[in-house]
Amino acid sequence: xxxxxxxxxxxxxxxxxxxxxxxxxxxxxxxxxxxxxxxxxxxxxxxxxxxxxxxxxxxxxxxxxxxxxxxxxxxxxxxxxxxxxxxxxxxxxxxxxxxxxxxxxxxxxxxxxxxxxxxxxxxxxxxxxxxxxxxxxxxxxxxxxxxxxxxxxxxxxxxxxxx
Amino acid sequence: xxxxxxxxxxxxxxxxxxxxxxxxxxxxxxxxxxxxxxxxxxxxxxxxxxxxxxxxxxxxxxxxxxxxxxxxxxxxxxxxxxxxxxxxxxxxxxxxxxxxxxxxxxxxxxxxxxxxxxxxxxxxxxxxxxxxxxxxxxxxxxxxxxxxxxxxxxxxxxxxxxxxxxxxxxxxxxxxxxxxxxxxxxxxxxxxxxxxxxxxxxxxxxxxxxxxxxxxxxxxxxxxxxxxxxxxxxxxxxxxxxxxxxxxxxxxxxxxxxxxxxxxxxxxxxxxxxxxxxxxxxxxxxxxxxxxxxxxxxxxxxxxxxxxxxxxxxxxxxxxxxxxxxxxxxxxxxxxxxxxxxxxxxxxxxxxxxxxxxxxxxxxxxxxxxxxxxxxxxxxxxxxxxxx
Amino acid sequence: xxxxxxxxxxxxxxxxxxxxxxxxxxxxxxxxxxxxxxxxxxxxxxxxxxxxxxxxxxxxxxxxxxxxxxxxxxxxxxxxxxxxxxxxxxxxxxxxxxxxxxxxxxxxxxxxxxxxxxxxxxxxxxxxxxxxxxxxxxxxxxxxxxxxxxxxxxxxxxxxxxxxxxxxxxxxxxxxxxxxxxxxxxxxxxxxxxxxxxxxxxxxxxxxxxxxxxxxxxxxxxxxxxxxxxxxxxxxxxxxxxxxxxxxxxxxxxxxxxxxxxxxxxxxxxxxxxxxxxxxxxxxxxxxxxxxxxxxxxxxxxxxxxxxxxxxxxxxxxxxxxxxxxxxxxxxxxxxxxxxxxxxxxxxxxxxxxxxxx
Numbered sequence: 001x002x003x004x005x006x007x008x009x010x011x012x013x014x015x016x017x018x019x020x021x022x023x024x025x026x027x028x029x030x031x032x033x034x035x036x037x038x039x040x041x042x043x044x045x046x047x048x049x050x051x052x053x054x055x056x057x058x059x060x061x062x063x064x065x066x067x068x069x070x071x072x073x074x075x076x077x078x079x080x081x082x083x084x085x086x087x088x089x090x091x092x093x094x095x096x097x098x099x100x101x102x103x104x105x106x107x108x109x110x111x112x113x114x115x116x117x118x119x120x121x122x123x124x125x126x127x128x129x130x131x132x133x134x135x136x137x138x139x140x141x142x143x144x145x146x147x148x149x150x151x152x153x154x155x156x157x158x159x160x161x162x163x
Numbered sequence: 164x165x166x167x168x169x170x171x172x173x174x175x176x177x178x179x180x181x182x183x184x185x186x187x188x189x190x191x192x193x194x195x196x197x198x199x200x201x202x203x204x205x206x207x208x209x210x211x212x213x214x215x216x217x218x219x220x221x222x223x224x225x226x227x228x229x230x231x232x233x234x235x236x237x238x239x240x241x242x243x244x245x246x247x248x249x250x251x252x253x254x255x256x257x258x259x260x261x262x263x264x265x266x267x268x269x270x271x272x273x274x275x276x277x278x279x280x281x282x283x284x285x286x287x288x289x290x291x292x293x294x295x296x297x298x299x300x301x302x303x304x305x306x307x308x309x310x311x312x313x314x315x316x317x318x319x320x321x322x323x324x325x326x327x328x329x330x331x332x333x334x335x336x337x338x339x340x341x342x343x344x345x346x347x348x349x350x351x352x353x354x355x356x357x358x359x360x361x362x363x364x365x366x367x368x369x370x371x372x373x374x375x376x377x378x379x380x381x382x383x384x385x386x387x388x389x390x391x392x393x394x395x396x397x398x399x400x401x402x403x404x405x406x407x408x409x410x411x412x413x414x415x416x417x418x419x420x421x422x423x424x425x426x427x428x429x430x431x432x433x434x435x436x437x438x439x440x441x442x443x444x445x446x447x448x449x450x451x452x453x454x455x456x457x458x459x460x461x462x463x464x465x466x467x468x469x470x471x472x473x474x475x476x477x478x479x480x481x482x483x484x485x486x487x488x489x490x491x492x493x494x495x496x497x498x499x500x501x502x503x504x505x506x507x508x509x510x511x512x513x514x515x516x517x518x519x520x521x522x523x524x525x526x527x528x529x530x531x532x533x534x535x536x537x538x539x540x541x542x543x544x545x546x547x548x549x550x551x
Numbered sequence: 552x553x554x555x556x557x558x559x560x561x562x563x564x565x566x567x568x569x570x571x572x573x574x575x576x577x578x579x580x581x582x583x584x585x586x587x588x589x590x591x592x593x594x595x596x597x598x599x600x601x602x603x604x605x606x607x608x609x610x611x612x613x614x615x616x617x618x619x620x621x622x623x624x625x626x627x628x629x630x631x632x633x634x635x636x637x638x639x640x641x642x643x644x645x646x647x648x649x650x651x652x653x654x655x656x657x658x659x660x661x662x663x664x665x666x667x668x669x670x671x672x673x674x675x676x677x678x679x680x681x682x683x684x685x686x687x688x689x690x691x692x693x694x695x696x697x698x699x700x701x702x703x704x705x706x707x708x709x710x711x712x713x714x715x716x717x718x719x720x721x722x723x724x725x726x727x728x729x730x731x732x733x734x735x736x737x738x739x740x741x742x743x744x745x746x747x748x749x750x751x752x753x754x755x756x757x758x759x760x761x762x763x764x765x766x767x768x769x770x771x772x773x774x775x776x777x778x779x780x781x782x783x784x785x786x787x788x789x790x791x792x793x794x795x796x797x798x799x800x801x802x803x804x805x806x807x808x809x810x811x812x813x814x815x816x817x818x819x820x821x822x823x824x825x826x827x828x829x830x831x832x833x834x835x836x837x838x839x840x841x842x843x844x845x846x847x848x849x850x851x852x853x854x855x856x857x858x859x860x861x862x863x864x865x866x867x868x869x870x871x872x873x874x875x876x877x878x879x880x881x882x883x884x885x886x887x888x889x890x891x892x893x894x895x896x897x898x899x900x901x902x903x904x905x906x907x908x909x
Contacts, residue, residue: 010444023483050397054485054496056511081514082498086397086411089418093483099183114400117521125232140227140550150235180564195706203789217710217877306789308780308874314610374871381873382780533876536789 001087009046014038025091033048033078036094039081042094043111047085049092052108054082055118057126060104061100061152075100077128081108091100098128125150169372173517183224192220199228202544203306203536206546217531222524230550242268242342242477245507249497250336252514253548255295256490259288266421267486267497268342271479280344283421286357287327288488293364294323295491296446296453303443303540304375307384312375316433322360326353342477344470357461360452368450373546376447385439389526389538392437399525400518403493404449405542408442410435415489427459436456438536440540478505492516494542499517516548555851557670562726579752583675587664591813596626598805598812601859602866609870636801641704653799653806655695660813662688663852666742667820670830670851674743675680681742682734684872688729689776693719696778699807700795711794715778715876717786722775722782723885728892729769731823732761732899736908746829753828757908761898766826768892773818774865775880777811781872784880823854827861830854 010017010028020027028053030038042049061076079096098105107130109116119130120139129150130136138145148156183264187221198209213221233252237245237524246264262284271275276284301316325335330350339345375381396409406413412473414431417422432448434441479501487496493515500509519542526536562582566575598613600623614623640646666676678684689786693716700712700833734740737748738760753759755766775782785792796807823829832852834842875883902908 024485027483048395051400053402053487053494054498054511054513055398056498056509057511058500080498080511082496086413093485112400113395113398113525114518114521117517123518140230142227149232195710204791206776217714304873308783308787308789309872310606311610312868314612318611375873378873380875380879384873384876384880446695531876531878532790533787533874 001085001090006047006090006092013041013045019100023093025093027093027095029095029097032096032098032105036108039106039108040113042083042092047092048087049083049085050085050112051084052081052112052114052118053091054060055081055115055122056080057122059100059126059151077103077126079105079122079128088098093109100137103128104131105129106131107136109133124148127151178453187233191215191229196426197535198344199225203539205302205539205544206547206548208464208544208546210320212532212535213403214532218532218533219527219530219532221433222527222535223476224520224523226550228550229547230246231547233551234512235509237507239506241505242479245510246340246342247336247338249512250338251547252512252551253490253492253495253516254335255298255493256492257289257336258291258339259490260340260495262288263486263488263490263495263497265340265342266488267484267499268477268479270486271482271484271499271501272342272473274343274471274473274475276344276471278423278465279467280469280471281470282464283349284340285422285424285427286460287331287345289336289456290323290326290357291337292491293450293453294320296450297323299446299491299540299543300371300375303543304381305535306540307381309375309378309381311313312371314485315367315370315374316512319360319364322356322363326360327354329353329356341470341473343473344468346495348469349464357457359548361458361461363367364450364454365438371447376443382440384533385537385541386436388439388530388534390437391522391526393544395522395525396437396440399522401493402518403489403491403515404432404445405440405493405519405522407432408434408445408541409437410442414529415487415494419487421486421488423460424456427456429453429456439541446541446543476505478503479507487513490515492518492545492548514548516542516544517551518544520544520549553562554672554849555670559673561779564875587661587675591661591809593811594816595812596630598816598862599626599808601862602869605755605863606870607632607770607864609867630805630806633805634755634802638801638803641798645702646781648698649798650803652695652699652702653803653810655694655698656810657695657731657806657813659692659695660810660817662691663817666819668824668829669741670849673851677741677743681738681874682740682745682825685817686730686883689814689817690719690723692810696795699799703795705798707791707793708795708797709776709798711785714791715795716776717877718777718782718784718880722772722888723882725768725884725888725892726772726776728770728826728843728889728896729765732758732765732892732896735896735900735903736762739902742829743822746824746831749828749831751818751833753764753826753831755826758899759908761825761895761902761904764895765899766822766889766893768888769826770861770864771824772884773822773887774868776815777865777882778812779815779865781874782880783869783874815865816858819858819865820854820893822861823857827857828853829857847855849871 009020012071014030014034016031018029058078058080060076062076072089075127076096077100079098081094082091083094084091105128107115107119116134120131120136122128123130123136124138124141125148139145172400193214195212195214196209197212198204199207209225209226209228211223212219224364233248237248240248246261249260253260255376264341271524297316297320301313304312310395327337330353331339388498392410396406396411402413410433412431412433417431429452432445432452434444450483479499481501484499496513499507502508523542527535567576570578580790592899604614615625618624618628638737640649663685665676666678684860696715697712733745733754737756739745754762778785785798799807831854832845832848832853834845
């Protein structure tokens with residue numbers, strides 16, 4: 001399956017999707033509301049995206065967001081999902097933009113089981129709340145830790161050394 | 164001379180009220196903590212295991228004991244610097260981790276790598292893979308109670324480390340990779356020593372099969388233990404020997420060849436059993452495949468530069484770059500988000516161990532404690548790789 | 552010719568001629584006590600060193616070679632270190648049982664030493680139910696292990712002790728059956744008579760294949776009974792850190808450690824006594840000259856040689872095999888070894904009744 005075919009399929013299913021083909025792989029931006037059903041479709045329908053090989057988040061605080069067009073002003077957290085299909089072998093990147101002050105997104109841990117740990121890590125380090133996650137607790141930090149270290153505005157004067 | 168003192172036992176404490184300690188009144192369940200210091204976890208992994216007798220009901224991994232937040236650290240390191248931090252993640256395949264970072268930077272800079280550097284990178288990568296699998300083989304046998312294989316594996320592994328030391332200056336975290344090539348040219352002795360190593364290794368590898376693979380106790384301990392189906396392996400994102408042991412085609416060297424992997428002949432080892440023994444077989448057979456790759460390349464190292472010409476300060480163009488390589492443990496991915504500066508804006512390492520660990524609970528339910536060692540052994544977890 | 556029997560006889564003679572009988576008996580007991588303790592200390596040191604050297608040779612390394620010539624003082628130094636160490640008792644442990652357990656294990660090991668014939672006429676107590684006594688007393692050590700595991704207030708210890716209990720109780724059956732087969736062949740429970748019955752040849756060779764089967768089962772069963780690899784589930788360090796003795800330190804740990812090696816020595820000594828003729832020299836049919844030469848080797852050397860050969864065998868197992876899983880361990884015993892040894896006993900009984908043995 002080529003990039004174009006994949007794009008067509010997605011555009012058909014989700015007319016609101018925004019594409020970005022500048023990178024190596026096809027980028028799709030979807031709304032947080034549409035994410036859960038879109039994920040289900042990705043996994044089970046034509047594209048057969050059964051392998052979620054990377055799940056992460058990017059923090060765009062207001063200052064950084066203003067400088068770039070990648071994220072809208074006001075700050076955002078972008079969830080980035082890297083998929084591939086074991087049948088078609090064509091990677092796809094899905095991005096979901098979240099409100100930085102109240103980041104909430106549906107979990108996909110029921111669809112790709114590896115997401116359970118990855119989402120816990122993102123919850124821990126970025127503070128994104130995954131709705132309906134079976135076991136949403138901090139993964140690497142202690143339960144009483146305050147703040148989310150991978151956010152750009154996180155400061156820890158004791159343990160962090162500025163280079 | 165002989166003094167009595169009282170110590171307070173903080174872990175594994177059984178208070179007089181048995182229900183508090185995890186002896187649930189109804190099912191007779193017992194909760195034990197394996198780790199963070201435990202001989203079987205090979206690092207500071209903490210598993211909270213719920214037991215029914217000796218049968219495992221549930222495993223809950225607790226991470227973070229060696230989390231250094233490398234991703235955050237890399238955000239303030241330049242593109243030349245951050246490569247070497249990744250050696251400290253999966254320290255057993257440090258060179259291959261560095262390789263992924265270098266590839267990602269080169270993708271951003273659109274650099275052409277000289278052919279000599281490509282071959283050197285692959286040669287070093289395969290030597291690293293052998294060294295890593297050797298250590299795993301010894302440690303795996305040791306987990307199952309056989310000590311002697313560990314020393315046999317180290318005998319060969321030392322040879323590789325010596326070769327590494329001669330060329331790279333270091334034995335474990337070689338820091339041999341730079342964007343655009345490798346740091347130094349090969350040592351003049353390199354070819355001869357690698358050939359000697361191949362000869363030594365070929366004469367010893369059958370010993371491995373005699374000592375461990377064909378041992379009836381070993382086979383009984385690993386066959387049918389920790390079965391991971393193909394669907395689950397894909398769903399859990401298990402890659403490397405774990406995925407291939409379940410019949411998933413996931414060798415990045417074959418699927419998305421980088422450097423010279425598309426020019427060499429080697430087989431992707433796939434076993435369909437999905438149990439610990441299949442994972443074991445995949446790794447042992449991969450040793451021979453790595454030797455095959457080295458044999459093809461060692462006499463054909465092209466002449467020329469070992470490094471492409473690059474600027475002193477690297478700046479990646481704005482954009483997102485992702486590179487994938489096959490480490491000894493599976494697929495390692497580097498995801499760089501660049502804003503055009505001298506440091507990455509955000510960097511994410513997709514480590515194989517993290518995904519493989521997430522399958523641990525699923526495949527070890529219903530097993531005995533002894534099986535857990537066989538499963539952990541064949542998942543080949545390196546904890547700093549999980550706690551990045 | 553060097554003979555321990557003459558020495559003991561002359562000492563006894565001297566004691567009884569100098570003191571009254573009660574006093575002499577008490578003094579004999581004291582001498583025996585010192586000898587046993589001395590033997591324990593030496594055996595512990597020698598066996599630990601031997602294990603380390605054997606392991607090192609199998610693992611292509613040198614082993615201890617710094618303390619003393621060829622490292623022979625290494626274990627002495629280790630023992631000294633263990634004696635100097637602090638003996639910890641975990642908070643919440645049952646202190647009485649926790650401190651008692653190592654001694655129970657040790658005393659059980661000491662008691663089994665009584666009926667063992669170290670050389671011709673060199674035996675502490677030639678009790679007429681010697682073999683029965685050995686099997687009975689050897690099961691006491693499991694109480695010590697269970698006690699240690701339970702009293703430690705540690706879940707690893709508890710699991711290790713439970714495993715150990717299941718294991719020792721199971722494998723005692725097979726070991727018992729193997730011992731009974733020799734009792735059937737020799738027609739006596741007394742150790743000295745069992746040895747005497749092997750005057751013309753060792754039971755291992757005279758009892759045809761069933762005796763060899765009994766021997767193999769015996770070796771497997773005693774390896775399991777002494778908690779040695781590949782049956783070291785009770786202290787499987789990769790699973791249970793150190794099993795039942797996780798919480799022990801210093802000299803109490805050393806006692807467990809020592810008891811393990813003493814137990815190995817004892818079971819190998821029993822194996823040598825029952826199957827390999829104890830202190831009896833090797834005789835081959837009518838080779839008079841050869842038999843005469845063999846007779847010149849002191850009986851104590853024969854006994855120790857055979858015992859240490861078996862010890863080496865058990866060490867060889869440890870450094871070669873991976874560990875079994877707990878259910879495999881039990882199914883090996885109950886599904887394979889026990890039925891085989893029961894049937895084997897039947898065969899041996901037949902051989903003994905019909906007089907088919909050599």
